[in-house]
Amino acid sequence: MMDVKIVNPFLAAAMHVLKTMAQVDAKPGKPFLKKDDLAIGDVSAIIGITGAARGSMALIFTEQCIKDIASNLLGVPFTELNHEVRDAVGELTNMICGDARRRLAEDGFVLKAGIPTIVGGKGHTIMHIANGPRLAVPFETSQGSFMVEVAFSGPI
C-alpha cells in the first residue's frame, strides 16, 4: 500500500531543489502508476528509504534536460552526458529526497535515506526496493522533461 500523502512532499521538494540550486521552474504533470522497470529517460538515480516506510525514490532525466540543468547548477555549459552530469543527477536526488524527508518529518513520518546510485543509458531499468505500485510524476521545464518515481511498502 502507498498513501498519496507521502508522495506530495517529493514533488514539492523536486520543484524547490531545482528552483533554489539551478534556477529552473519545474511544472508537474499528471501522475500515473507505472508497472514496469523501464526508465522513461536517459539517466537516473535511485535512493533507498527506510524508517516509517520502506521504499525508494528515483529521478529520471532526458539527456537534454539534465545537461541544461547541470549547466545552470555548476555555471559551466555541458554538451555531453559525461561523468559530471551523471554526478549532478545523484546530488539532485540526494537533495530532493532530503527535502522531502524534512517535509514528511513535520507530519511525524521520520524517514532515513541511503546514498543514491546512478544508472543510465537508453532503455535502462530502475529497480525499486518495494514490490508495490510505483507512482510516476512527469515534470516539464524549459530545459526539457524529467520524472520522479516513488515506490513504498510498509506501514505509512
Place this chain on the structure above:
Amino acid sequence: MVVDDFSTMRRIVRKILKDLQFQEIIEAENGVEALRLLESNKVDLIVSDWNMPTMTGLELLKRVRADERFKGLPFLMVTAEAQKENIIEAIQAKVSNYVVKPFSPAVFTEKLAKIIPQGQ
C-alpha cells in the same frame, strides 16, 4: 577543505568559497580521506556533507573534535539531513554551523560568516 562524495556539491561549494576569496581549497570524498588530508595540510575550515560512504560527516566531526590539534577548527555541515534530530546530533558533536541543502549562495555565505572571523 570541502568534503562530499558528490563532485557536483564540491564544485558548488568550491565556487562559493572562491567568490569569497578563499585561496587554496582542497577536496575529499569522505571522512577517511578528509582525516588523511588534515594530517598533511594546513586547514582553516572544513565544509562537509553528512551522508557519505566509508565515513560520514558526523563521524568526521566527532573525530576532528576529539583531536586536540583540530578541536577548534570551524566545521560547517552542509547536508540534506534536515530533520530536527540530525541538527541536534550535530550540535551535540560541536558542529560550528549547519547549512541545509538546497541552499542559495547567500544562505551559505551568511552561515559561514557566523563561524569565520571577518577578514580571515
